[in-house]
Each structure stands twice: as structure tokens, then as C-alpha cells.
Amino acid sequence: MKTRDIVVIPGDGIGPEVTQAVQRILEKAGASIEWIEHQAGLTALASGADVMPQETLDAIQHYGVALKGPCTTPVGKGFSSVNVQLRKKLNLYAAVRPVRSMPGVKTRFENVDLVIIRENTEGLYSGVENEVTPGVVMSMKVASEVACTRIARWAFRYATHRQRNKITVMHKANIMKLTDGLFIRCAQQIHKQEYPNIAYQETIIDAGCMRLVQDPSQFDMLLLENLYGDVVSDLCAGLIGGLGVVPGANIGDEHAVFEAVHGSAPDIAGKNVANPLALLMSAVMMLNYIADQHGDEGARAVATRIRTAYDQTLEDGCKTRDLGGELGTDAFADAVIDRLG
Ligand code: ATP
Numbered sequence: 001m002k003t004r005d006i007v008v009i010p011g012d013g014i015g016p017e018v019t020q021a022v023q024r025i026l027e028k029a030g031a032s033i034e035w036i037e038h039q040a041g042l043t044a045l046a047s048g049a050d051v052m053p054q055e056t057l058d059a060i061q062h063y064g065v066a067l068k069g070p071c072t073t074p075v076g077k078g079f080s081s082v083n084v085q086l087r088k089k090l091n092l093y094a095a096v097r098p099v100r101s102m103p104g105v106k107t108r109f110e111n112v113d114l115v116i117i118r119e120n121t122e123g124l125y126s127g128v129e130n131e132v133t134p135g136v137v138m139s140m141k142v143a144s145e146v147a148c149t150r151i152a153r154w155a156f157r158y159a160t161h162r163q164r165n166k167i168t169v170m171h172k173a174n175i176m177k178l179t180d181g182l183f184i185r186c187a188q189q190i191h192k193q194e195y196p197n198i199a200y201q202e203t204i205i206d207a208g209c210m211r212l213v214q215d216p217s218q219f220d221m222l223l224l225e226n227l228y229g230d231v232v233s234d235l236c237a238g239l240i241g242g243l244g245v246v247p248g249a250n251i252g253d254e255h256a257v258f259e260a261v262h263g264s265a266p267d268i269a270g271k272n273v274a275n276p277l278a279l280l281m282s283a284v285m286m287l288n289y290i291a292d293q294h295g296d297e298g299a300r301a302v303a304t305r306i307r308t309a310y311d312q313t314l315e316d317g318c319k320t321r322d323l324g325g326e327l328g329t330d331a332f333a334d335a336v337i338d339r340l341g
Contacts, residue, residue, distance in 0.1 A: 001298030013264025014274035015069025041071030092250035118229025148186035244275030
């Protein structure tokens with residue numbers, strides 16, 4: 001693998017412990033990375049900076065790729081969300097969350113294999129909220145043809161490259177006729193005009209969630225607007241063992257930030273019990289992204305090596321507490337390192 005400068009944001013809560021575990025595994029696996037460390041969230045605030053410091057954004061823009069731990073945004077103190085700012089300011093419009101059954105992790109369903117694509121810049125995350133009159137507040141849901149078409153095209157292109165065969169849009173266009181109506185119209189158009197060979201379906205989101213928990217094998221890729229994507233990601237995490245095993249990528253045309261779906265989990269922070277796997281899997285996605293972007297097959301080989309090692313670790317019954325095991329964060333990382341071929 002060619003040496004790369006990559007920004008790392010350890011984040012808050014369990015962020016620093018899982019990030020450190022992942023960096024250790026990457027190094028032992030032979031990933032040649034110079035980490036450029038920057039802060040965001042509470043850690044940034046504590047050092048006197050903004051929750052989303054401009055220099056962190058500048059660094060990601062400069063280096064192009066970041067690995068990010070979860071960041072906390074203080075609630076109700078006038079701060080806008082770290083994640084929302086990051087995604088909007090860097091135009092990381094596509095969130096990708098692969099959800100697959102993990103070896104050795106017993107859940108209600110076997111062989112779950114879904115990919116969630118979430119629109120990352122609009123919807124109810126517009127941040128436009130008003131008090132219309134005392135006692136009446138409103139939040140604005142925004143949808144633009146440009147963003148709806150862009151995410152639909154991105155999803156179909158991903159489906160083509162990854163040999164996925166069906167995209168299902170989950171929506172509530174029967175109620176939000178304009179916003180969700182636009183979202184499905186743009187998806188229909190991209191399907192019809194550009195990707196007729198990929199199967200396309202729509203489902204009203206409430207019924208879709210019921211079908212998901214009854215039989216996830218009915219679905220392949222899910223395409224959702226921002227808030228639905230957030231909620232359905234956690235629902236799907238529940239199908240395969242929880243938030244400790246769902247990675248994520250936020251991708252734009254020029255930059256990409258890789259982070260687990262889970263938050264900073266303050267309830268277990270600092271106890272060396274958090275599962276580092278979701279961030280490790282996000283790092284594997286990052287290596288594959290680098291391989292695709294730069295034709296660096298060395299990066300892909302490191303990714304495969306790590307993936308084989310963590311699959312083997314789970315198969316051998318070495319698990320953290322959230323998956324029914326007993327290992328702490330560091331011990332799990334050691335177990336993965338022991339299995340690097
Ligand atoms: P956010 O609003 O950022 O999503 P949250 O508090 O709603 O944050 P998480 O921080 O993701 O959600 O935590 C939800 C639950 O899942 C918590 O009980 C937490 O302990 C658990 N959890 C999250 N991530 C992990 C992990 N990596 N390992 C073990 N447990 C986790």
C-alpha cells in the first residue's frame with residue numbers, strides 16, 4: 001500500500017478508545033498511513049475551539065479522506081450538530097451503511113445482507129426551525145431536485161459497481177406529497193432513464209419497516225431521505241447484533257469521511273468495553289475507497305486481510321459484551337491482531 005496522509009478525529013465518549021484500537025489493528029495489518037489528528041465535538045470545545053473547527057474541515061478538504069470517531073454535540077445550547085455541519089459543509093451527500101450478518105453472532109435472521117443509502121444533506125436536517133408563535137414551533141423539511149437526483153444516481157451507480165440487483169425507496173409520499181413526492185420521482189426517473197437493468201421498488205416507510213423486521217431478505221439496497229435513513233439504519237443494526245457491527249461512509253464527489261453508525265455511547269465511555277468493530281469495518285471501507293480512487297491494490301489487500309481476521313475472530317467466539325462476549329475493547333483488538341494472516 002502506498003503511504004497516505006489521512007485525517008483522524010478520535011471524537012468523544014467511546015470515540016478515542018475505539019479509534020486507538022482501530023489504529024493499532026491497521027498498523028499491524030500493514031496499512032501505511034500517516035495520521036493527521038484533528039478534533040471535533042466536545043473535545044474541540046474543551047480546547048477552546050468551535051464544535052466543528054474550521055481547521056478540521058480544512059484538513060479533510062486538503063487530505064480528502066478522514067476516519068472519524070463519534071462526536072457529541074451539546075444538546076439545547078445553540079450548537080448545530082457536528083455531523084450535520086461536517087456532511088453539509090463538505091457536501092458528503094451519500095451515506096453508505098452496509099448491514100450484513102456477522103459470523104458467530106447469533107440473531108433472529110441469518111444471511112442478512114443489506115446496503116442502506118441515506119441522503120445526507122437535506123430533509124428535516126435543514127436546521128431551519130422557527131417559533132411561529134409562542135407554543136407553536138416548526139421544522140422545515142427541504143428537498144431539492146438536484147440533491148434527490150444526485151443521491152438516486154449515486155445509489156444506482158453503486159448498485160451497478162457492487163453487483164446489487166434491487167433498490168427499494170422507502171418514503172411517506174402519501175403524506176409529504178411535495179418533498180417525498182420529489183424524492184421518489186427523481187429515483188423513478190434515474191431508474192427509467194439510466195439504470196433500467198437494476199430492479200426498482202417503492203414502499204411506504206411504515207409498512208417497509210414492518211416487512212424489514214419480518215423478513216429482511218425481501219430487500220437488497222434501501223434508498224432513503226435523511227431522517228428515514230437515520231432511523232432505518234439503527235433498525236437494521238438491530239437485525240444483525242446492534243450498533244457495534246454497522247460501519248458507515250459519508251461520501252461526496254471530492255471527499256469522504258468514514259465513521260461507525262453508532263454515537264459516542266456516554267453510558268459505556270472510558271470503561272474499555274465498547275466494540276471497536278463498527279469503526280474497524282468503517283476503516284476497511286476506507287481502504288477499499290482508497291483502492292478504488294487511486295488504483296492502490298495494496299490498500300485493498302490490507303482491507304481484505306483485516307476483514308478476514310475479524311470474521312475469524314468472531315467465528316472463534318471472541319466477542320465484546322454487546323455481542324454476548326466478555327472481551328474488552330483492547331482485548332478484542334488483540335484477538336483480531338492475532339488472526340491477521
Ligand atoms: P446518537 O444520538 O449519537 O446516535 P445515542 O446515545 O442515541 O447517540 P449511541 O451512542 O449510538 O446512541 O448508543 C446507543 C446504545 O448503543 C448505547 O446503550 C450504547 O452503549 C450502545 N452502543 C453504541 N455503540 C456501541 C459500541 N461500539 N459498543 C458497544 N455498545 C455500543
